Amino acid sequence: YKNATAGKGSFQYNYADLPSIVEAIAPHLVDAGLVYSQPLSTQDGVRGLRTILCHLESGEIIEGFVPIGDVELKGQNDYQALGSGITYLRRYSLESILGLVTTKDDDAGGSNQNNSSSKPEPVNLPKLSPSSKMWAGAVDYLKKNPDVEKSILPHYSLIPADLKRLKGEAGIK
Numbered sequence: 001y002k003n004a005t006a007g008k009g010s011f012q013y014n015y016a017d018l019p020s021i022v023e024a025i026a027p028h029l030v031d032a033g034l035v036y037s038q039p040l041s042t043q044d045g046v047r048g049l050r051t052i053l054c055h056l057e058s059g060e061i062i063e064g065f066v067p068i069g070d071v072e073l074k075g076q077n078d079y080q081a082l083g084s085g086i087t088y089l090r091r092y093s094l095e096s097i098l099g100l101v102t103t104k105d106d107d108a109g110g111s112n113q114n115n116s117s118s119k120p121e122p123v124n125l126p127k128l129s130p131s132s133k134m135w136a137g138a139v140d141y142l143k144k145n146p147d148v149e150k151s152i153l154p155h156y157s158l159i160p161a162d163l164k165r166l167k168g169e170a171g172i173k
Contacts, residue, residue, distance in 0.1 A: 016091075016102035017091070018087055018090055018091045018094075021091060021094060021095065021100070021102060022094075022154075025094075025098065025100070026154070026155065029155060030125065030126055030155055030156070032055075033055055033056045033057050033134055033137070034053060034054065034055055034056070034155075035053075035054050035056060035138075035141060035151055035152065035154075035155045035156075036051065036052060036053045036054070036094065036097070037050075037051075037052045037054075037145040037147070037150055037151045038050065038051050038052070038090050038093065038094070039052075039145070039147075040068075040086070041065070043065050043067075046067045047067070047068050048065050048066055048067040048068050049065070049066050049068060049086060049089045049090060049093060050063055050064070050065050051063060051064050051065075051066075051090075051093040051094060051096075051097050052144075052145065053097050053098070054137070054141045054144075054145075055137065056134040056137030056138050056141060057133055057134055057136075057137045058137065059136075059137050059140045059141070061141075061144075062097065063097075064093060064096065064097055066089050066093055068082070068085060068086060068089060069085070071084065071085035125155065125156055125157040126156060126157065127156070127157050127158070128152070128156035128157065128158050128162065128166070129158070129159075129162050130162060130165060134156075135166075138152055138156070138166060139166060139169045139170050142166060142167070142170035142172065143170045143171060146170065146172050148163070148166070148167060148172065152166070
């Protein structure tokens with residue numbers, strides 16, 4: 001799923017952009033009963049990005065934190081540069097927590113091979129309902145990560161009544 005090319009000076013390299021990684025991992029996370037979230041947060045007064053991986057059935061969580069430094073990019077205002085930095089950290093943090101290798105490790109950035117591949121096929125999301133074995137884990141996960149649009153809905157399909165019940169059980173209005 002390497003689909004982007006960037007260059008600096010005489011070097012050119014391929015990498016997997018964040019949307020391609022998310023698209024490629026989604027069906028595998030669903031199959032494993034996993035969801036992830038990447039909220040911005042602070043830790044010991046340092047702003048950063050948390051990456052949280054949760055197994056819905058057991059409720060087990062692993063997480064990592066990476067500080068967000070000041071980013072300056074030519075031609076971008078402070079907020080655009082910060083957004084670029086956050087996207088970069090989201091991509092590499094997600095790759096790290098999942099143990100993904102999406103680029104050739106060439107140590108010097110000198111690779112110019114083009115390793116493009118086709119996009120993965122769209123996936124039908126599994127249904128999450130009160131009778132499914134993932135329900136209790138989803139409720140617990142949602143209590144800790146209340147943004148249902150980012151934490152649950154990218155990975156599972158729910159009918160409106162079940163979504164309302166899930167939010168209610170998690171204490172979300």
